[in-house]
Amino acid sequence: MTYGHLDQLAINTIRVLAVDATFKANSGHPGAPMGMAPVSHVLFNKFMKFNPKNPKWLNRDRFVLSNGHGCMLQYALLHLFGYDVTIKDLEEFRKIDSRTPGHPEANDTPGVEVTTGPLGQGFANAVGLAIAQANTAATFNKPGYNLVDNYTYTFFGDGCAMEGVACEAASTAGHLQLGNLIAIYDDNHISIDGDTKVAFTEDVLKRFEAYGWHTQWVKDGDHDLEGIEAAIAKAREVKDKPSVIKLTTTIGFGSKLQGTGGVHGNPLKEDDCKAVKAKFGFDPEQFFVVPQEVYDSYHKHAAEGAALEAEWNQLFEKYGKEYKAEHADLSRRLSGLLPEGWEKKLPTYKPTDAAIASRKLSEAVLEAIHDVVPELIGGSADLTGSNNTRWSNAVDFQPPVLGIGDWAGRYIRYGVREHSMAAIMNGICAYGTLIPFGGTFLNFVSYAAGAVRLSAISHDRVIYVATHDSIGLGEDGPTHQPIETLAHFRALPNCMVWRPADGNETSAAYYIALTSKHTPSILALTRQNLPQLENSTIENAIKGGYVAVENPNADITLLATGSEVSLVIDTVKELKEKHGVTARVVSLPCFEVFDAQSKEYRLSVLPDGIPSLSVEVMSTLGWERYSHEQFGLNRFGASGAYKDVYKKFEFTPEGIAKRALATIDFYKGTKPRSPINRAFQQLI
Amino acid sequence: MTYGHLDQLAINTIRVLAVDATFKANSGHPGAPMGMAPVSHVLFNKFMKFNPKNPKWLNRDRFVLSNGHGCMLQYALLHLFGYDVTIKDLEEFRKIDSRTPGHPEANDTPGVEVTTGPLGQGFANAVGLAIAQANTAATFNKPGYNLVDNYTYTFFGDGCAMEGVACEAASTAGHLQLGNLIAIYDDNHISIDGDTKVAFTEDVLKRFEAYGWHTQWVKDGDHDLEGIEAAIAKAREVKDKPSVIKLTTTIGFGSKLQGTGGVHGNPLKEDDCKAVKAKFGFDPEQFFVVPQEVYDSYHKHAAEGAALEAEWNQLFEKYGKEYKAEHADLSRRLSGLLPEGWEKKLPTYKPTDAAIASRKLSEAVLEAIHDVVPELIGGSADLTGSNNTRWSNAVDFQPPVLGIGDWAGRYIRYGVREHSMAAIMNGICAYGTLIPFGGTFLNFVSYAAGAVRLSAISHDRVIYVATHDSIGLGEDGPTHQPIETLAHFRALPNCMVWRPADGNETSAAYYIALTSKHTPSILALTRQNLPQLENSTIENAIKGGYVAVENPNADITLLATGSEVSLVIDTVKELKEKHGVTARVVSLPCFEVFDAQSKEYRLSVLPDGIPSLSVEVMSTLGWERYSHEQFGLNRFGASGAYKDVYKKFEFTPEGIAKRALATIDFYKGTKPRSPINRAFQQLI
């Protein structure tokens, strides 16, 4: 395969578009697009299959720009191939409400698979996309029906290579022998602090070899298009290992400042812009110019992609005749809807049922629904037995050659790698055929905060099974006991934080988590046993908050979540018997869902005129939104048996009653307004 | 060197103590202590210098148990050597308020250097301890005065090896050629999910080689004491690389379940406890038995350590005569006190001074004080030019052989590795001679959440320079704009979150951060310029909150932080001129510090009877604690020029005035109680 003038022209067109867009925005990163234009040209034209007219075609190759700051590269490519990204969109790069934001966002731009920019995330997302591909292929492909055989390609830079989340994901990918994953490392020796020699002198390829990857090095990524093509072709042939290609490039190729940090995160100066254009044969006075022959060439490849999809659609239709159930299942999965009636499998409980830890209640849900919701694919960050994330007859997702699972397996062993677990789940979700869940201790969801944030921004339906949710975990002590964690994720937009109080609330949490197509959920679950409550029903709990104990003319409303709900119910008795005080109880398992109910309903739960006290064994921050007074733990916990820890901090009926009485006393003679009443609506 | 009966007896004593303590606690991890008893015996007796009677002796060797769940190993060693850890303390393992909590905590147990347990942290702390040692040695050692020449040893397991934070730290340590760091990898093939073959099949030594480490493998860590000794001796000789020794051991050595996951996180069954004791020649019916000859032998080594310290004290005294200034400086540093009068160097500003971004104001502080506070050592996670963390004549902390800095350099290039930066800072702080600061975008402090939490638990004086603190960063867009971050860290106990509004507030933030010996600080700083305010003084701001604009008979109090303070001050004018409404303004740069003021003072700032509205361009969660109504951003931001983004979300004088009027209207006819008045005191 030889390359000629048109190839070079296309490559330079990409570079000049990146120069123009960043110059016009007076902001952005021209360096990476200019350096990676050659490999992009080769990869997208010689290898990648996709249909710009249907960016959601299942069997498209996936592309992830992990060094997302270089997004003008991706926007230029999307434009040239005919995705719905116009020259005007490129002109509005980094402008309010444009479809070309400062970093790639999956929901803003057609053709962007995942939201990247926070470094390392995209790389790990790519591992997730590759896992999803392998699992989907193993589940649905049949002899003569290679429905799913796409590759996942990712570009990553030095920053991604340094980030722990990508290191973790690379180790996982190596273990899993993901032959469908090809990563291209932009080895340009530059990061924001300048030459990478100041901080990053490791041998990256050797490290990837250690992980079990196939490695190659293309030494002249600026010019050696044949070498790039050969390396990618070779990588595609390696089926039993993920592949990394180290591509040595010149950042900002063509600029006066090429090869320096000066082109990384700042637009080129005006004279440099002109010089670049002149050098590449473009008119220095014109902006956003695309030669027609470049459009023609790129549109030709796009048309080939459209034809491939048309072929695929025929194949899929034929498949539907031979494999009716599979066809229906895959079609349904792609719609995002769950199987009809699945929710009937959710376990329900009576107050007379035994006390059970909510991590076990979560396990019971997974046990009950894994058959009827076959797109559920889950795992744990090496805490399977503690998180109770594995249903009894689960098969591990593993390369079959290891003899401990297969590609169709639905249980993923993430290892002690919380951050990459979360980022991999975001990638699995983005593939479109699976709903991922992953377990760790609630406290260690914090290790994954960078990726949880992207679950929320990206509208990913992923479920964090976060057990050992409080000081109730006991002996492991303060380093493992969350205090700030629920406040953290309650403050995160588009993220549901659930802390169920019993079995029915746990089923409700799963119901909402699974039926909310565009929102991640964190389920905070106990290590210790919880009794089944009187008024807890799935119907009540799916409102996010409800009255668990009603008492007319109550002196106080006690609010709680999770393990504290039964505790405040006990306190009602204590208050009545010892103090003649009448209390009512509200269970508030999910703020976000409760907030979405009608004001009328919310006021029925938290009415005007009654003082209220919230009880939760962690930071009180944020509870002021629902209660007049708050009892919590604004300090770290303690190591000891869980009942001793609760007692130390006075989370007992006596300790709560003391504060309830203080609250009643404080509000005596007033009729406090419900915190639900606000002066104005929040921006959400 | 040969080993005999007494060595084996000591090793088995450690094992049996771990068996007894976990059995008595009915909780804990016997496996790692039983497997790592041999290497501990060799390391502590043949190599480590320390004085149990003074666990804080500067030149002691540092030991970090990164696999902190194995803490009974460390507690047993501390007891045997004569630290203030008694048999009774071991009997109280994992009990409330004991000095033997479920994971090692630096402030609970004499001889525990850093708080570990959350996996990977200890390994990164050890890198920090080694950095601090190298820097302190280069700063204070003189010919004939090898004041500081200790090693840092760390044990780590498979879990730590998998965690991204440790991977990042290992890459940094390799780059920095830390010859004083020796890490011992407990290669026991077991983690909580069982055999590591399910998730962790990489070649760990090869990976460390790729990072630039010296590597060795001792294949029989259960028996080959000579091999262990030889490997450690060899590692000590390698001065230009950190060393890792892969030690293949049998987890739970001696138990019926040895070599399986069954001994990882659960006590041995009673019959197994007895069998272990019988096997090791102990009385199966007795508990917590230490043979006198083991005490004698360990106490002998402890006495040698005490003698070494006595020698060192003489050397240090002599040093004081020859190097008076250095002696005084080092002594002062060890006291934790700053140089007298240092605070006079803090920049102050007049309202007529130019508007400056608070990230630049932070730079001005560092520029002004770095000479008078020589223990300041800082850096950035590859955002030096954006975080403004480097004073103009700073020297990089680098191995001199690279030609780009030296060991006495005080600027650390952390690379794009936020999590390990934070964990390394915790280690630097723990060394005792330095105050670390580190820069990244506020949004990416979340990547480091696991380590920030340990800064707080461990009472570490570390400073997070967190720039680009809001939607005010503009074009980089939602993936980089914090929404939940301040709520997250405000909910974290013992962590000061500062969001200064101008120059004097920035100086105040540094003043409190540097003088708070036991608390980490996060300084949230703007990218955009901020005007210098009228009533802002260091004296006011160090109270955490103060009245920025007073107006008698005000209709409303407007509260804000950082960039929004000048905005609400503009709103005062808008309200007066267009609506005839009188407003007062409160700047609240640090909740935690404000909370520590007297109630009288807090009520003077937020008085009864006036409705209040808080304004901050991020999650409102938690603001209900200080204000009646809240204007914030409970959704993700947008990519665009910062003024356009502010305008989009109505953070303008008009937008704020609208909400202020709604607030006044809502509270009309009431005299709302100040949120400072509460029914009862919180547990802190």
Ligand SMILES: [Ca+2]
């Ligand atoms: Ca780079």
Ligand SMILES: [Ca+2]
């Ligand atoms: Ca292990």
